[in-house]
Amino acid sequence: MEGKNDSICIKLAETDEELCGRGYVHCTAWQEAYRGIVCDRYLDSMTVEATTARARQFPENTLVAKDKEKVVGFAVYGPSRDEDLKDAGEVVAIYVLSEYYGRKIGYRLMNEAISRLGEYNTIFVWVLEKNKRAIRFYHKYGFEIDGCKKQWHLGTPVSIVRMIMKR
DSSP states (O other): OOGGGTTEEEEEOOSHHHHHHHHHHHHHHHHHHSBTTBOHHHHHHOOHHHHHHHHHHSOTTEEEEEETTEEEEEEEEEEOOOTTOTTOEEEEEEEEOGGGTTSSHHHHHHHHHHHHTTTOSEEEEEEETTOHHHHHHHHHHTOEEEEEEEEEEESEEEEEEEEEEEO
């Protein structure tokens, strides 16, 4: 393991503190990564309380990346929620605090999520179409845009695209 990664541990979220950490990372990472892509008003209205409530409501299949006791990233995975891709696994979310970019934490979270989706030959993610950094990350990992696209309303309409990886 690289020296600067020695303190990073990837594990299933098991405690309320870890779910609270997921909530903090969710809110903060959205505000860091989506500024200029998602409407500022929407991002500024996000609260750690709301994202923590969501983390507590849906704790299953949550991986956390911890730097000692601090949650600095998370991933959520599970069976497909898409009608047209029934027999597939989905990486529902993957976020890392910007101060931890470049330390391969996203790759480690993705490796663990994909490992836990081992029964599926097809895995997919949904990504904001204008989030070029995330699209590059997924491309490096072997995901390709499949042409499926949706609109989300996050203060203003934004497009999300689906990326698929076949094993």
